[in-house]
Amino acid sequence: MVHVVYRARNHGIRSGHPYSELIRGNAPQDIAQEVIKRVFSGARPWDPERGELLPYLKLQADGILDALFDSAAARHESHSPGAPNGGDDDEHTRRNDMIANASTLASPPEEQIHASRVLGRLFEATGSDPGAQAILVALMDGCEPKTRFLAEELQVSREEITNRHKRLRRRALAEDGK
Amino acid sequence: MKDTPKTEAALLGRLVDLFDEEGPTTTDEIDAELRAAGIDPVELRASTDVVVEAAAKASPYHWRNRATQERAAAEREFSQSSVPMKAPRNEIVAEIRKILGRLPALGSAPLVQVHCRNFEKSTDEDLASLLAELRFLEARQRGPDGSR
Numbered sequence: 489m490v491h492v493v494y495r496a497r498n499h500g501i502r503s504g505h506p507y508s509e510l511i512r513g514n515a516p517q518d519i520a521q522e523v524i525k526r527v528f529s530g531a532r533p534w535d536p537e538r539g540e541l542l543p544y545l546k547l548q549a550d551g552i553l554d555a556l557f558d559s560a561a562a563r564h565e566s567h568s569p570g571a572p573n574g575g576d577d578d579e580h581t582r583r584n585d586m587i588a589n590a591s592t593l594a595s596p597p598e599e600q601i602h603a604s605r606v607l608g609r610l611f612e613a614t615g616s617d618p619g620a621q622a623i624l625v626a627l628m629d630g631c632e633p634k635t636r637f638l639a640e641e642l643q644v645s646r647e648e649i650t651n652r653h654k655r656l657r658r659r660a661l662a663e664d665g666k
Numbered sequence: 667m668k669d670t671p672k673t674e675a676a677l678l679g680r681l682v683d684l685f686d687e688e689g690p691t692t693t694d695e696i697d698a699e700l701r702a703a704g705i706d707p708v709e710l711r712a713s714t715d716v717v718v719e720a721a722a723k724a725s726p727y728h729w730r731n732r733a734t735q736e737r738a739a740a741e742r743e744f745s746q747s748s749v750p751m752k753a754p755r756n757e758i759v760a761e762i763r764k765i766l767g768r769l770p771a772l773g774s775a776p777l778v779q780v781h782c783r784n785f786e787k788s789t790d791e792d793l794a795s796l797l798a799e800l801r802f803l804e805a806r807q808r809g810p811d812g813s814r
Binding site for chain 1: 668669670671673674675677678679680681682683684685686687688689690696699700702703705710713714717718721722724725
């Protein structure tokens with residue numbers, strides 16, 4: 489259940505749409521209950537030899553959520569591009585390159601504007617939290633978005649990366665008003 | 667060579683992928699996440715317990731349902747496959763002893779104990795049925811490929 493809420497709120501950060509809109513009238517409880525019913529009834533049979541039940545339930549929930557997110561994305565495709573805020577340091581220079589690339593790539597303009605706004609605020613907000621900002625920079629440099637790779641890249645423990653990404657998420661949600 | 671994100675949307679996507687990798691783990695974190703979505707964790711736990719219990723009771727994975735299904739399947743299989751042996755009484759008894767010699771564990775079944783205590787008191791039909799059951803059980807223990 490909390491997995492459904494957590495992922496829907498994460499997707500809200502990505503897309504800029506409120507999570508309640510993303511899951512389109514389905515309460516998180518409804519989605520979680522649907523997963524439980526599907527798995528327990530044998531409609532989506534769980535094989536204990538292939539893994540534990542909880543990750544399997546999460547996987548099933550992900551399938552439903554991804555379909556809902558795709559459907560929400562399809563509903564929101566139409567929109568006008570705008571110029572995001574820039575900056576004068578290295579990160580902002582690189583981000584400006586990304587913005588230039590955006591015009592030639594497939595992401596919808598609204599998504600680019602939203603991403604630019606959220607990242608701009610995140611970079612600003614993490615000015616006083618270099619550890620959290622280091623994650624953003626490492627991802628920008630092409631590090632895989634996995635705790636273990638970031639821990640290697642930044643030479644810190646996985647727990648430290650987890651704590652930093654939790655701080656980043658809190659800020660992202662706060663910045664985005666979710 | 668590292669695969670750098672080409673757009674800010676791609677960078678934000680990677681950041682969210684990182685968030686997705688590990689969700690809340692402690693009770694406090696879970697409750698905070700639910701409350702942020704306007705869900706009362708206490709009420710949720712109560713309602714979820716009801717749903718899980720109902721789904722589990724009706725589930726084919728539930729041991730009670732599975733036992734019933736397995737028994738029904740075994741009975742069906744037995745009735746389709748077993749034909750009582752038409753043979754002299756001494757051959758039936760000898761065959762029963764052979765199977766029990768190969769699989770002594772079958773000797774603890776109540777039906778076997780009743781008849782094997784004293785073969786002389788069992789009718790020919792009872793012994794033929796017992797043999798059919800023992801053959802069926804032995805075949806099941808061997809498995810479909812004949813191995814044990």
